[in-house]
Amino acid sequence: xxxxxxxxxxxxxxxxxxxGVIYLGKKPIKGAAKAVAYLRRSGKKMIFLTNNSExxxxxxxxxxxxxxxxxxxxxxxxxxxxxxxxxxxxxPKARVFTVGGEGLxxxxxxxxxxxxxxxxxxxxxxxxxxxxxxxxxxxxxxAIMAGAEFIATNxxxxxxxxxxxxxxxGAIVGxxxxxxxxxxxxxxxKPSPLxxxxxxxxxxxxxxxxxxxxxxxxxxxxxxxxxxxxxxxxLSGISKKxxxxxxxxxxxxxxxxxxxxxxxxx
Amino acid sequence: xxxxxxxxxxxxxxxxxxxGVIYLGKKPIKGAAKAVAYLRRSGKKMIFLTNNSExxxxxxxxxxxxxxxxxxxxxxxxxxxxxxxxxxxxxPKARVFTVGGEGLxxxxxxxxxxxxxxxxxxxxxxxxxxxxxxxxxxxxxxAIMAGAEFIATNxxxxxxxxxxxxxxxGAIVGxxxxxxxxxxxxxxxKPSPLxxxxxxxxxxxxxxxxxxxxxxxxxxxxxxxxxxxxxxxxLSGISKKxxxxxxxxxxxxxxxxxxxxxxxxx
Numbered sequence: 001x002x003x004x005x006x007x008x009x010x011x012x013x014x015x016x017x018x019x020g021v022i023y024l025g026k027k028p029i030k031g032a033a034k035a036v037a038y039l040r041r042s043g044k045k046m047i048f049l050t051n052n053s054e055x056x057x058x059x060x061x062x063x064x065x066x067x068x069x070x071x072x073x074x075x076x077x078x079x080x081x082x083x084x085x086x087x088x089x090x091x092p093k094a095r096v097f098t099v100g101g102e103g104l105x106x107x108x109x110x111x112x113x114x115x116x117x118x119x120x121x122x123x124x125x126x127x128x129x130x131x132x133x134x135x136x137x138x139x140x141x142x143a144i145m146a147g148a149e150f151i152a153t154n155x156x157x158x159x160x161x162x163x164x165x166x167x168x169x170g171a172i173v174g175x176x177x178x179x180x181x182x183x184x185x186x187x188x189x190k191p192s193p194l195x196x197x198x199x200x201x202x203x204x205x206x207x208x209x210x211x212x213x214x215x216x217x218x219x220x221x222x223x224x225x226x227x228x229x230x231x232x233x234x235l236s237g238i239s240k241k242x243x244x245x246x247x248x249x250x251x252x253x254x255x256x257x258x259x260x261x262x263x264x265x266x
Numbered sequence: 267x268x269x270x271x272x273x274x275x276x277x278x279x280x281x282x283x284x285x286g287v288i289y290l291g292k293k294p295i296k297g298a299a300k301a302v303a304y305l306r307r308s309g310k311k312m313i314f315l316t317n318n319s320e321x322x323x324x325x326x327x328x329x330x331x332x333x334x335x336x337x338x339x340x341x342x343x344x345x346x347x348x349x350x351x352x353x354x355x356x357x358p359k360a361r362v363f364t365v366g367g368e369g370l371x372x373x374x375x376x377x378x379x380x381x382x383x384x385x386x387x388x389x390x391x392x393x394x395x396x397x398x399x400x401x402x403x404x405x406x407x408x409a410i411m412a413g414a415e416f417i418a419t420n421x422x423x424x425x426x427x428x429x430x431x432x433x434x435x436g437a438i439v440g441x442x443x444x445x446x447x448x449x450x451x452x453x454x455x456k457p458s459p460l461x462x463x464x465x466x467x468x469x470x471x472x473x474x475x476x477x478x479x480x481x482x483x484x485x486x487x488x489x490x491x492x493x494x495x496x497x498x499x500x501l502s503g504i505s506k507k508x509x510x511x512x513x514x515x516x517x518x519x520x521x522x523x524x525x526x527x528x529x530x531x532x
Contacts, residue, residue: 130400137398138432141424145431157445158407165411166404167445178440179423179433 004256005266007230013045013205015196015229018060019052020215020237021261023067025162029236031262033068038265045203046075049196051154051169051189051219053080053127054101077199079153079189080104083125084111085198086151086188095120097148099140099172100127104153118143126176126184127153128169137175144180154189156219160237190214191223200227213261217243221254236260270522271532273496279311279471281462281495284326285318286481286503287527289333291428295502297528299334304531311469312341315462317420317435317455317485319346319393320367343465345419345455346370349391350377351464352417352454361386363414365406365438366393370419384409392442392450393419394435403441410446420455422485426503456480457489466493479527483509487520502526 016022022032039046048060048071055063057076064071080100084107087094095116098104104127108115117139118124124143129136144150156168169189177183188194200210207228214220215237224231233239233254247253258264282288288298305312314326314337321329323342330337346366350373353360361382364370370393374381383405384390390409395402410416422434435455443449454460466476473494480486481503490497499505499520513519524530 132398132400132403134396134398134433137437141431141433141437155444157447165407167400167407167441170444171403171407171441172444174444175433175437175441178421178443179437181423 004232004258004264007256008042008211008264011044011211011230012209013203013211014039015199015203015210015212016046016048017212017214017216017220018048018050020160021213021234022048022064022069024160024237027162028067029260031260035261035264036069045205047077047199047202048075049077049199051079051156053078053083053104053107053153053169053189054129055103056106057081059103074202077195077202078103078107079195080107080125080127082188082195082198083127083151083153084108084113086186086194087111087123087125088113091122095122096125097121097123097139097143098125098127099132099136099176100125100129100153101131118148119146121146121148123151124148125151125153126169126173128159129172132172132175137179140176141179144176144182150176150182150184152184152187152189155184155187156216158238160215165238190219191226193223193227196223196227196229213264215239217247217252217254221252225252230255232256232258232264234258234260270498270524270530273522274308274477274530277310277477277496278475279469279477280305281465281469281476281478282312282314283478283480283482283486284314284316286426287479287500288314288330288335290426290503293428294333295526297526301527301530302335311471313343313465313468314341315343315465317345317422319344319349319370319373319419319435319455320395321369322372323347325369340468343461343468344369344373345461346373346391346393348454348461348464349393349417349419350374350379352452352460353377353389353391354379357388361388362391363387363389363405363409364391364393365398365402365442366391366395366419367397384414385412387412387414389417390414391417391419392435392439394425395438398438398441403445406442407445410442410448416442416448416450418450418453418455421450421453424504426481431504456485457492459489459493462489462493462495479530481505483513483518483520487518490520491517496521498522498524498530500524500526
């Protein structure tokens, strides 16, 4: 694919999705570590950006290290971190309640935001949570009923794992929509441009100098198009060739399609 | 309230909602047992009809007995039973998967329906489940992805308990909508007329001879209007005086409003 290598030469920075691009669950995708090393040697700036908010940035550093991909915490961006930035920039005295994993509360604390019981929250942040239960849903519902701003880290319907698809954060958000009849007031993760602009500030590059590599047409490619990035779809995660057929020739079509990340290597 | 007692004289049968009418969680509503006994003495036929599918009909007989209300299993109607009847009447060889409580699987078995793993299901029935977790949501998602008909027992957003509101079956349904982007193909519980017509068949009465007593404008009164029953709203559950103000004078207004069931006594 000579076109892609040409395009990459003009690219200064890359926003890399992780689930479905670098790994599926705990299983690394073949050639991903080599490809990341290659991009680094080519002088590309990189951030590893995920809609998943369950885990801390530190845990992503450790997970990638286990897969032979050395990164620093500054190179990780999560939708939980984005939610914390969104809240803090609007109201530093916000009182936050979360329905999500450890990574989500951790990001709130790192941002210096105060965590409170649901009835006292000014902001409710909802993210992926594989330990979801009725008590957590009840608490989230009470936060919304008490008037908290309903913030979704993302509304991805599914989540790719080594064992197949499982429900994404959209399921947790959907449960709260179903119990409150209120929709999230904002979605901070992809395909919201918010998280990509946040990433570009970290990278210090312009959209025209930046590419996004992701596995979802409706999330990664969509947001790349929205912000004006070069868009590269990998077929190693959620979106498949069949999905691609439906959008080829439309404005939703990615600039490049590759089977897996290893194809970025010349 | 002489008007109500006059209207009740012409009524042969009553469809009684339970949550918010007879009890809140484990706590009986004051005067409810006496009111039911009074209605029995007045010669009214009665069924106790609930959108909740978590529990078996037998367990409702026991619960009401503990509250001093003797009823037979034939007088109980649940949305789980309705779902089983709906499926069986359309496809006696249906293969069913449920996301819900014990009462839901119990009704499927009682109807002679076969329970199967999610991937093999022709029908998915979703109901209230206070033990909901990620594994159950994943299984429900897989059933829908494998093509099962998505049946909701109900989509009530909230559920009244003695400790306040908690999420209703609408939360569980919402989680599956969020993870599949598909909506239920049918809702069998209130405000669907299906379950009321099912109740009328048991009672053997016409809509004009039958009253519904419930605590929810958007569920009980709505379905009563749809089917042509006399509608009686109690203010001991979900709907409050403030909700009533918004609909007075509209076609959604109940025929009668009482604070609690005890007011049916002359």
